[in-house]
Amino acid sequence: METTVADLRRGQKGIIKEFTEDFLPIKLLELGCLPGNVVELVQVAPLKDPIYINVNGSHIAIRREMALHIALEIIEDNAII
Amino acid sequence: MSKQINVALIGNPNTGKTSVFNQLTGLNQKVGNYPGITVEKKEGICKLPRGVKAHILDLPGTYSLNTTSLDESVAVELLLNKNDKDHPDVAVVVSDVENLKRNLLLFTQIKDLKIPAILVINMADRMSRKGISIDIDLLEKKLNCKIALVSTRKETGIDKLRELIADYKNLSKAQNVDTSVIAPEYFEKLRETFPKEDVYKLWLVITQDVNFMPLEKKLFKDASSFATKSKSELKRLQQKETILRYQFINGILKETYKVDVNAAKGFRATLDKVLTHKVFGYVIFLLILLTIFQAIYGWSEYPMDLIDGFFASATEWVKDTLPPGVFTNLIAEGILAGIGGIVIFIPQIAFLFLFIALLEETGYMSRVVFLMDRIMRPFGLSGKSVVPLISGTACAIPAVMATRTIENWKERLITILVVPFTTCSARLPVYLIIIALVIPEGSLLGLSYKALTLMLLYLLGFGASIFSALILNKILKIKSKSFFVVEMPNYKLPLLKNVGYTVLEKTKSFVFGAGKIILAISIILWFLGSNGFSDEFKNAETIVTNRVKEQGFSSSSEIYFENNQNDLNTGLESDTDSAALQQKELEERAISQEIASYKLEHSYMGYMGKAIEPIVRPLGYDWKIGIAVLTSFAAREVFVGTLATIYSVGNDEEETIKNRMAAEVNPITKKPLFNLASGISLLLFYAFAMQCMSTLAVVKRETNSWKWPAGQLVFMSLFAYLVALIAYQLLK
Structure with a gap:
């Protein structure tokens, strides 16, 4: 199983590797959610959905189903538990 | 240049x-x-x-x-x-x-x-x-x-x-x-x-x-x-x-x-930690909602009373100042009544938009979307449906337009379809007057029955929208991809200028948008109610005067006497002469009221009302309420205006609508027309029925098809009829 944005814990950061689905909405890319950029998890709502992230300086909330398609590599492990 | x-x-x-x-x-x-x-x-x-x-x-x-x-x-x-x-x-x-x-x-x-x-x-x-x-x-x-x-x-x-x-x-x-x-x-x-x-x-x-x-x-x-x-x-x-x-x-x-x-870093992160927290986030949201509702009902009461009083005295002034005639009646009973019915909503609408604008400006609204998304989803709605549903408590029209931020078409459509169930401010005057008439005094846990009823009606509206969303989610076979991407903007102190502009602009668009329809309807109603083609209409004065001489006053006049008798007895004057004088005056007033209602019964509107009476009778309404219900398919708030027009047509004396309604008698049961059963039936009817032309027009524009507004109209109105029917038959 690949690590995705959905696996991040609060405060954890990762670098986006790729999108595992072809067509994520263009809006996501426009907001700076692009391969190579750093994602930080800010907050998760109850039932782990939606997910509030900071990517490339953009603070956005996305649903879990979409987060599952953004593969990443965790770089900083200072998660708040 | x-x-x-x-x-x-x-x-x-x-x-x-x-x-x-x-x-x-x-x-x-x-x-x-x-x-x-x-x-x-x-x-x-x-x-x-x-x-x-x-x-x-x-x-x-x-x-x-x-x-x-x-x-x-x-x-x-x-x-x-x-x-x-x-x-x-x-x-x-x-x-x-x-x-x-x-x-x-x-x-x-x-x-x-x-x-x-x-x-x-x-x-x-x-x-x-x-x-x-x-x-x-x-x-x-x-x-x-x-x-x-x-x-x-x-x-x-x-x-x-x-x-x-x-x-x-x-x-x-x-x-x-x-x-x-x-x-x-x-x-x-x-x-x-x-x-x-x-x-x-x-x-x-x-x-x-x-x-x-x-x-x-x-x-x-x-x-x-x-x-x-x-x-x-x-x-x-x-x-x-x-x-x-x-x-x-x-x-x-x-x-x-x-x-x-x-x-x-700093401020934003700290605030987010609290406002989007799994527990505190929801508690704070609930508190904010309660504050908004309290403010809308608590604070707007004062300006609304002022407006009400102003229009009452304006009507009187017009009648006293202008020469009596058709033109004066048109101004006093058609136009002024119509404008008053619009202006009265301004305080509440302004307050609601003030709060919505504040929440948007500060950046808090996006946090609400984040908090509510998962909760709304089982109902086929999105976190972004929360804003329209809240706006719906002011007016469904801006609420339907606010759904445009929902990217997913199915979620957006469902939101549009269920928004009209939320209790909009136009239902409020209807609720208030009927609650005042039929709900008894008394209280439960410090809340009066009347306030409780109002709260229940709000919950009912919200429940109906959630429940029908659930059904629509099952029925509608629309495949659409989820495009939920919400920017969480930085927190900002709201710029008062911006908030002010928004409030001004939204209020203006309500007054001139919905206002036009309400005004037009009240003028049409006035015309239909004060004109007729039959001989009965033309000779109303003689017919009624003779009838009173032969058979005495009608039962609604008897109730009227009773109500006013109490006033007389409690009055300071114990002078027998003046009491007799007042009695005479009262009788004169009763006759002119009976003439007015006889005229109305035989006016164009009266015949229209009689025609639909068989449909509304099982709900406990007479033809006058029938007319009011019918006209309020254009806009709900027209209900009160219609009754005001119906009861005041041809009536020289200023009388509050509420007292007039209380004196109405059901022709069949001979009991007061507005009783618990018919009142609850009316409340439920208004809670569910799709009675707003402007909303239908906006839904048509937003969905680009007549299919959806037509479905809304038929489903909601049939449902409302059924519920009202059951309620009346059980309670009567």
Whole structure:
């Protein structure tokens, strides 16, 4: 199983590797959610959905189903538990 | 007079674009709709240096020129269409200093359309706090443009912006990025096929609808006829274009934009931790909601009473001052009653929009979307449905329009369809008067029965919308991809000016939008109620006077005497003469009321009411309520106005509607017409029925089909009838 944005814990950061689905909405890319950029998890709502992230300086909330398609590599492990 | 410069304001959402617009135009602005669609069009006039004037158009916020919604496509259409009368001579792109990178994406696209562009970097006051420094000169050179560093909060930089707009002829039209590298062959082919056109413009025209929902696409003529690529290929190319642009922007910002990371964090993170917290987040949201409701009902009572009193005395003044006749009656009973029925809603609507504007301005609304999304989803709704559902408690019309932010078509449609169940302010006067009539005094846990009933009705409305959403979610077979991406803007202190403008504008559009219908209906009603063709109508005076002489007063007059007898007895005057005088006066008044109601019964309206009586009788209503229910299919608040018109037609004395209603008698049961059973039945009917032409019209426009509003009308009204029927039959 690949690590995705959905696996991040609060405060954890990762670098986006790729999108595992072809067509994520263009809006996501426009907001700076692009391969190579750093994602930080800010907050998760109850039932782990939606997910509030900071990517490339953009603070956005996305649903879990979409987060599952953004593969990443965790770089900083200072998660708040 | 010199020529006006056409200026288009464009920018990402949450960049303070509207603040820039407000500062440029002041109160010289007007808000309308783009022809044929419900996208809001804001325009204004701005005076520039050297006597030049500019026409400023505030385009809907967008992250890029790759349109994903109707609002965004309006912006793109305008930039692409040179023949549009509003096509800009200069584009002012508003960006926010903290999100400059993302904002530049849109800017480079506009530059590549060869439209002279000015970059506004807003919220400059935050720079030092956030540890941001920008080399403006270098950035101007790299982007080939002019930059105005603005703070709308501190009101700095606007003069420089005016100066730059006036000087627009000196702006460069050079492009920033060569998009053709994403697909050289394809772009070459385009260039060959349309040698006269700019390729980037062609590219945008071709890709304009690839992200569009099927419904909205129909509104525009098919521009993709010369697209030789499949949609998925085009989408892939759009992604490539976005990446290409970010590479360009990153390269530039590396040299010109510095952030001291240590200064950046803090306030926002702390606030987010609390406001989006798994427990506290919801508690705070609930508290805010309660405050809003308390404010709407507590605070608006005072101005509403004032308005009510004002119109009552205005009506009296007109009747006393103007010579009696048809014209005076039209003014007093048709027009004034109609206007009063509109103006009375202003306090509540203004308060609601005040709160919604505050929540939007501070950035809190996005947190609500985040908190509520998962909870709303099982019902086929989205976190973004919460704002429309809350707005629905003011009025379904802006609420339906507010659904436009929902990207997923199915979720949006369901939201549109269920919003009219929420208790809008137009139901309130109906509820209030019926509750006052039929709900007994007394209290439970410190809350009066009347207040409890009102609260239950609100819950009922909300429950009905959630429940029908659940059903619709099961029934509707619409496949649509989820596009839930919500920006969580930084927290800001609201700019009072912006909030003020919003409240003013929304209130105005209610008064002039819904107001027209209400006024028209009350005039028509007045006409139908005060005219008739039958002999009974023409000879009403003689017929009634004779009847009273032979058979005595009717039972509703007896109740009227009883009510007023108490007043007489409690009066200070014990003088027998004056008591007799008052008794005589009372009888005269009763006769004139009986004449009035006899006339009404035989007026056009009376015959119409009689015709529908068999349908409404099982619900416990007489033909007068039937008429009121029927007319309120145009707008619910017309109910009270109609009853007021029905009861006051031909009646010289000022009498409150409530007292008149209390004196009404059911012709069959001989008991008061408004009793617990018929009252509850009416309340339930109004809670569920789809009685608002304006909402239907807006739903038609937003869904682009008559199918949905027609379905709403039929389903909601049948449901309301059934529930009201059951309630009356059980309670009577």
